[in-house]
Amino acid sequence: MAKERKIGAYICRGCGIGQALDADRLEEVAAREGRANLVRQHDFLCAPEGVETIRADLASGEVSDVVVCACSGRAMTSTFRFDGVAVARANLREGVVWSRARKGESSALADAGSSDSSERGEIPAKTGETTGEAEVSSSERETMQEMADDHIRMACTEIRFMTPPSPSLEQTLNRTILVVGGGISGMTAALESARAGYSVTIVEKSATLGGFAARLWKRIPDRSPCEAPVDPGIATLVSEVSVHERITVETSSKISRTSGSPGKFKVTIERCDPASGDDGSTGSRTETFGAIIQATGFTPFDPSHIPELGYAASGDVVTSSELEALALAAKGEALVRPSDAKPIKSVLFVQCAGQRSSKPGHLSYCSGYCCAASIKQAMYFQDADPSIETVVLYSDMRTPGSGGEDFYRSGQSRGIVFTKGETSAISAAGEGGGARVRYRDLILDEEVERDFDLVVLATGMVANAGVDSEANDTKTDEPDTNASAPAAIEIPVESILNLTYRQGPDLPHLAHGFADSHFICFPYETRRTGIYAAGPVRRPMDIAQAREDATGSAMKAIQAIENAGRGRAAHPRSGDLSFPKVRYDGCTQCKRCTVECPFGAIDEDEKRYPLFNESRCRRCGTCMGACPVRVISFENYSIDTVGQQIKSVEIPDETENKPRILVLACENDAWPALDMAARLRRSWSVFARVIPIRCLGSVNTIWVTDALNAGYDGVMLMGCKSGENYQCHFVKGSEMAQYRMTKIDDTLEQLGLEKERVITHEVAITDIERAPRLINEMERTIARIGPSPLKF
Amino acid sequence: MSENNNEMIERYRGNFLREVEDNVEEGEWVKMCMQCGVCSGSCPLGPHWDFGPQTLFMMIRAGKRDEVLAAEGPWMCTSCYNCIVRCPRELPITHIMHGLAHYAVRMGLAPKNQPTRKFSDLFWKNLKADGRVNELRLGISLYFMHGFVDGIKTALKKAPLGLGMVRTKRMNPMEFFGGHKVRDRKGFHRMLEKAEEIESARIEKGPRPGAE
Known part of the structure; x- marks a missing residue:
């Protein structure tokens, strides 16, 4: 606050605000308590004339910072954006006027909200200005006015601790993309990026491009009529990639080191000749890339350690990928029995072999592609000779x-027989070759034992996601499935990216060894900004899905490059220029920020201070929430912008029977839910004071203790779903908050307060009915336990 | 008939699905069943069957020839068409059930004392005689379906109903001794003979045309 600041507060009377509230009193609050240098009222602030008033004041130098006292900060964002000017919003419309329950609501108010006119900025009809108002009692009117007064105080306080964010000038624009993995996903991602004008380097571990799909005879069709297996199309893809002027291919290579951040990833590519020994390194070079796409695919599950599948017992039991190899070698000729080269008259496909089971050594998940793959392979036999008996044994x-x-x-019309059943044992059939299968027919409810010439195990996908950097922390609450299934899960132990990040060398895993990719809301996002996972490395999928995935990840990589070049945050705060600033002289090197950052954006410098990487940062503020000494802040979002807002609220005397409930609502889900609830005229407690926050992870416990010390009767935290099926936009933010709040009980005890006074809720964006209800429940809880003893 | 049966066993060598596809009306649909069970769940008589359509289709695929052809299930179908309407794979289930029943009779494996089968026989005989269903005689033959004593008992029990019907002119007792007939009885019989001739010629020839 070095330069002199002139705060201008603009109070809008449109959308029913003017009818419901005393605008003159708001003006007084803004001027006296909010210490605004200039306060104006307007009937319709978002109209061109209204905005022009603000612009004129800014141009004349009368005002340097703007407080818009109108609608929710989520509405009219572009209208009230002024370049290089800090803007705070007092949420009078959704937060106060529209979320009040009133009997005999005035028709003018109802109209203003039910039609879209308010959103479009039309002046609502004023005809019913006085009707219905009489039915609002003066005390109700007063509590509502108090709520509005507090919103003005909060916004005027926030603005004084904000500065407009500006680019740090640390940006680099680098329009090159590194694709790790030369399979169908990697090649598709490379081609899509190159077609969009970006230079691409593909690094492939093996000697040729093509990946798993190159070892297929045919693939599952994905274009109508979807009746017969089709050519994998790998040759076409490889030739397209090879001739493209913007694509460089590095086969027999791997990545030995990756450092930096989006826009400036420094990657060491090591060429290795498998012929020349163990490591076989034959030189390396370092290049800079703007973004990375990891399409490292999967390894077929190895069933040899599951005795009941009989894989080791009989040569006539093969996995589906081995059958592909046989079909590829036969080139459409009739397949023969692997053990004795006799013609095959009967084949059994065992679905879910070593999958979808909680038994030790099995994969617990469905790999998604195997059912169609088995149909495809059964067609190989049916098409060669319709008299071959092909049976698919499935459970779903x-x-x-x-x-x-x-x-x-x-498949059915070609005569493939589908039997619903569960395999119990597969063994060698004896003298004549083939395999003996025992299974339970689940429809006929009986045990069956039969010999087949060939048994094909439809085994699943194990992701090549590298090292799980979080394998040893915070997962203790999970049942220990991994420990009992060591051989199955631990196939890829070698790191793929070799990141020099403090939080580990690879993308963190989510579950079952797949790379975490925010699979519920934003499938291509990972927890390492600028590095995108595509294909079966992030979840099991077939070729059609992998190609779509690869295209999506190419799009995200391009976004990351362009955002990084402008110093802007990537998803979900796209375009945000604010960036954590650290007061290093106060830092105690506790390292909580470096550990808790969901995106691994913070490394350590040689003096062991946190080292922030701007373009890796997603601006969630989890570091700020974590910092026990509170030295981390953003220009427009800090301990003070929220903390001082909390303190600016007027706390009535306990005799007035007007409790105060602080609601810290995540701006991604809980806050929009409340906004939408207000638009539907759902009401919540008039005693609640809602402050939007970037993420629950950014909540520093000081806010909670300050609020309680200031005399608030209760504190509610509303964030997104955490855990394995998380919906937190910042992945770990809400989880961190949950964890921190488990520790708040001690603080409450020290203060001599009831535990019920602080509550955390998981609120989804769809919880439009529930979110207001939760606030009302809190009001009842406070009524039950009585006012806070800390009021004075 | 058992000779016929042996011939079929010989011809299909345990591939009952193929046998059904070739010889049962609409049998080529059986392989398209995806075992969702909506048919069996929708059948109003479902709880009274030994095997519902879903199970029968699975049994056909599993090659359970004797069990399928001796099953009571196909005889319990009342042609309500609930299953056809609801089948997501659009299988003509009702027709397949009747096709299976018919084929079971042909193979001599249909359940002997199954009441609906007996009723079907009686109905057919009754109709074939004069080209019209003689309801009085059909009713009486049903009374005696399970033997003479049983028939007398049922007849006595139903006597008030019958007398009431006579009194209200709903039933003419003289129908027992003749009744309505088609105008050209001989022509009608010749027609049936011709139809039977065509059908047996078709069976003689082997798989139905159009079947795989």
Whole structure:
């Protein structure tokens, strides 16, 4: 606050605010308590004339910072954005006027909200200005006015601790993309990026491009009519990639080091000749890339350690990927039995082999592609000779994708027999070769034992996601499935990216060894900004899905590059220029920020201070919430911008029976839910004071203790769902908050307060009815336990 | 008939699904069943069957020839068409059930004392005689379906109903001795003979045309 600041507060009377509230009193609050240098009222602030008033004041130098006292900060964002000017919003419309329960609501108010006119900025009809108002009692009017007064105080306080964020000038624009993995996902991502004008380097571990799909004879069709297996199309893709002028291919190579951040990833690519020994390094070079796409695919599950699958017992039991190899070698000729080269008359496909089971050594998940793959392989036999008996033994037929069901039908009409059953044992059949299968027919409810010439195990996908950097922390609450299944899960132990990040060398895993990719809300986002996972490395999928995935990740990589070049945050605060600033002289090197950052954006410098990497940062503020000495802040979001707002609220005397409930609502889900609830005229407690926050993870416990010390009767935290099926936009933010809040009980005890006074809720954006209800419940809780003893 | 049966067993060598596809009306649909069970769940008589359509289709695929052809299930179908309406795979289930029943009779494996089967026989005989269903005679033959004593008992029990019907002119007792007939009885019989001739010629020829 070095330069002189002139705060201008603009109070809008549109959308029913003027009818419901005393604008003159608001003006007085803004001027006296909010210490605004200039206060103006306007009937319709978002109209061109209203905005022009603000612009004129800014241009004349009368005002340097703007407080808009009108609608929610989520509405009219572009209208009230002024370049280089800090803007605070007092939420009078959704936060106060629209969220009040009133009997005999005035028709003018109802109209203003139910039609879209308010959003479009039309002046609502004023005809009913006085009707209905009489039915609002003066005390109700007063509590509502108090609520509005507090919103003005909060916004005027916030602005004084804010500065407009500006680019740090640390940015680099680097329009090159590194694609790790030269399979179908990697090649698709490379081609899509190159077609968009970005230079691409593909690093492939093996000697040729193509990946798993290159070892297929045919693939599952994904275009209508989806009746027969089609050519994998790898040759075409490889040639397209090879001739593209903006694509460089590095085969027999791997990545030995990755440092930096989006826009300036420094990557060491090591060429290795497998012929020349163990490591076989034959030189390396370092290049700079703007973004990275990790398309490292999967390894087929190895069933040899599951005795009941009989994989080791009989040569005529093969996995589906081995059958592909046989089919590829046969080139359409009739397949023969692997053990004795005799013709095959009967084949059994065992679905979910070593999958979808909680037994030790099995994969617990469905790999999604195996049902259609088995149908495809059964067609190999049926098409060669319709008299071959092909049986698919399934427990649930799952053929995702638009053509999946057609393909299943096509298989049935060709005479493939589908039997619902569960395999119990597979063994060698004896003298004549083949395999003996025992299974339970689940429809006929009986045990069956039969010999087949060939048994194909439809095994699943194990992700090549590298090292799980979080394997040893915070997962203790999970049942220990991994420990009992060591051989199955631990196939890729070598790091893929070799990141020099403090938080580990690879993308963190979510579950079952797949890379965490925010699979519920934003599938391509990972927890390492600028590095995007595509294909089966992030979840099991088939070729059609992998190609779509690769295209999406190319788009995200391009966004990351362009954002990084402008110093702007990537998803979800796209375009945000604010960036954590640290007061290093206060830092105690506790390292909580470096550990808790969901995106691994913070490393350590040589003096062991946190080292922030701007373009890796997603601006969630989790570091700020974590910091026990509160030295981390953003220009427009800090301990003070929220903390001082909390303190600016007027706390009535306990005899007045007007409790105060602080609601810290996540701006991504809980706050929009409340806004929408207000638009639907759902009401919540008039005693609540809602402050939007970037993420629950940014909540520093000082806010909670300050609020309680100031005499608030209760504190509510509303954030997104955490845990394995998280919906937090910043992945770990709400989880961190939950964890921190488990420790708040001690603080409450020290203060001599009841535990019920602080509560954390998981609120989804769809909880439009629930979110206001939760606030009302809190009001009842406070009524039950009585006012806070800390009021004075 | 058992000779016929042996011939079929010989011809299909345990591939009952193929046998059904070739010989049962609409049998080529059986392989398209996806075992969702909506048919069995929708059947109003479902709880009274030994095997519902879903199970029967699975049994056909599993090659359980004797069990399927001796099953009571196909005879319990009342042609309400609930299953056809609801089948997500659009299988003509009702027709397949009747096709299976018919084929079971042909193979001599249909359940002997199944009441609906007996009723079907009686109905057909009754109709074939004069080209019209003689309801009085059909009713009486149903009374005696399970033997003479049982028939007398049922007849006595139903006597008030019958007398009431006579009194209100709903039933003419003289129908027992003749009744309505088609105008050209001989022509009608010749027609049936011709139809039977065509059908047996088709069976003689082997798989139905159009079947795989």
